Amino acid sequence: MALASVAFSSARSNNKVRSRDIARGKPDGAARPCDDRTRAQAFVGATVAEMERALILSTLDHCDGNRTSAAKILGISLRSLRNKLTSYSAAGVTVPAPQVSRQERAST
Known part of the structure; x- marks a missing residue:
């Protein structure tokens, strides 16, 4: 494959x-x-970790920062996605901000 x-x-x-x-x-x-x-x-020449990070960040960008949608597309749990994003941020990688929900937008 x-x-x-x-x-x-x-x-x-x-x-x-x-x-x-x-x-x-x-x-x-x-x-x-x-x-x-x-x-x-x-x-x-790319490591599996580099490929995983690129795939996760690309998917997150595709989902406009929506962690739930990105996790579903990637086939991983939301908790796993959040843990990976936290480790990427700690390593100095720019991670897209979470998407603001419609309810939060309406209340502002």
Whole structure:
């Protein structure tokens, strides 16, 4: 299985456009030929921890900082996501701020 497929295999099946299709360069789920070997070359030399951090932060950015949505897409618990984000912040990595809920926006 290609690395891009593995990284985005937890995509939600109820979406019309799935994360793994976007990762493979298939907007709107359109079928396109994909050279997985070339794509995997971009990951050579990176550690698993670096790849995990990049995937988590990219997913969080995609979800506009919504931790709950990001955790669901990643297939991890919200607590695990928060623990990882806390460790990233402690290491000096910029972590997107949590999304403000609609209820909190309405009360201000």
